Amino acid sequence: MKKFYIAKARRLRGTPYSSRIESQGLTAYTTYNHMLLPASFEGIEKDYFHLKEHVQVWDVAAQRQVQIIGKDSAKLVQLMTCRNLSKVEVGRCYYAPLIDEQGKMLNDPVILKLSGEKWWVSLADSDIGLYAKGLASGLRLQAEVSEPDVNILAIQGPKSFKLMEKVLGEKVSKLKFFGFDYFPFKGNKFLIAKSGWSKQNGYEIYVENREAGLNLYDELFSAGKEFNVKPGCPNLIERIESGLLSCGNDFDNGDNPYECGFDKYIDIKSDINFLGKKALIQISKEGVKRKLMAVKIDLDQIEMMEEKTLQNGKSFVGHLRSAVYSPHFKKVVGIAMIKKEYWNKKTTFELEIGNKKSKGSICDLPLV
Ligand code: THG
16 A cells, blocks of 8 residues: 655644644544544554553544534524434433435534533534534524534543543443533543443543643543553544444435434434425335445455445445455455345355455444
8 A cells, every 4th residue: 555644734733632642653644524633553453452452542633513502502403413302411422413405414423412502513524514504694593603622532442441430530430321421630620421433432531621631631641551551543443343434434425314324313203393304204205225234355455545336247236435454354344335135135246456356245234
């Protein structure tokens, strides 16, 4: 694989932790929400094994918050998602597909209600802040939309529990999955959720004060020595094996939430008001003709820059959207949009790269 550098610029925003992670052995960045997002430290395989056994601190400041405040804040947030938010509670996180007026995917954020009229929409990679501003002014809503200086640190891995308890106190380990609360550290208060983009357990710390965040960052590393803490980042292998979807990779604005398997986050029956509801009612009547599934391919490496076509003889099976070599399955594993007639898991397919054809099979998400 040919390697290139990423040219830094103000436009490609750094995070409060950039200088820390760069001196701690960062080897690759990607971009996300016009910001730098670490992609590798010791190489994704080494990072993967470490994540599954120990604990990592991730700079995921690129998971930007769209903050919505005002009398119409709940109305505006509900307008953007097909998940029913009418009963949401302060202190819980909600994974929710955002869709457009055609019922097509825009983003898949985690939504937090901070108080009666204050919300954070913790974004994947697309410009939802601009969309929300457009809706608010076009519909004359009393809702102020902004991007506050919130820079998330994720603490992920099986030992995250022990590290967090040591640094933030016993109470933090009582958090339930997708719950959040505030915890003090050296005179500052941090919003901490039991969440994160891995299935290895962990927490996310929504840092609102940069200096306090850097102190906490350093403390996590000094207190974490006994747990073999390392800097890390969302890991391509782990997230594909775990079936965590990536906006812009696995799905984009051409796909609807049913095709992405988001059925349980869609409510077209209640009288809630969201854009694209009519389109989703129509789609649910017709049923989808394709959906995201997992695949395994007999290859020992792959590079993904664009989607790749999967064939069965001359017939089209689907599009491979993300893929990586998995040391666990000892094959390439991936996420693909598969045509309905091939959902039957016994079908195999071929993938042609260069002049080489490889065989693959289809399975359910997540891979087991
Ligand atoms: N945390 C926060 N913000 C984020 C992400 C995050 N923004 C970008 C991106 N990740 C959004 N995408 C996801 C995808 C999956 C999950 C969270 C965010 C996730 N899913 C669980 C699952 O699928 O099993 C749980 C879903 C549920 O119980 O509803 O965690 O990671 N702050």
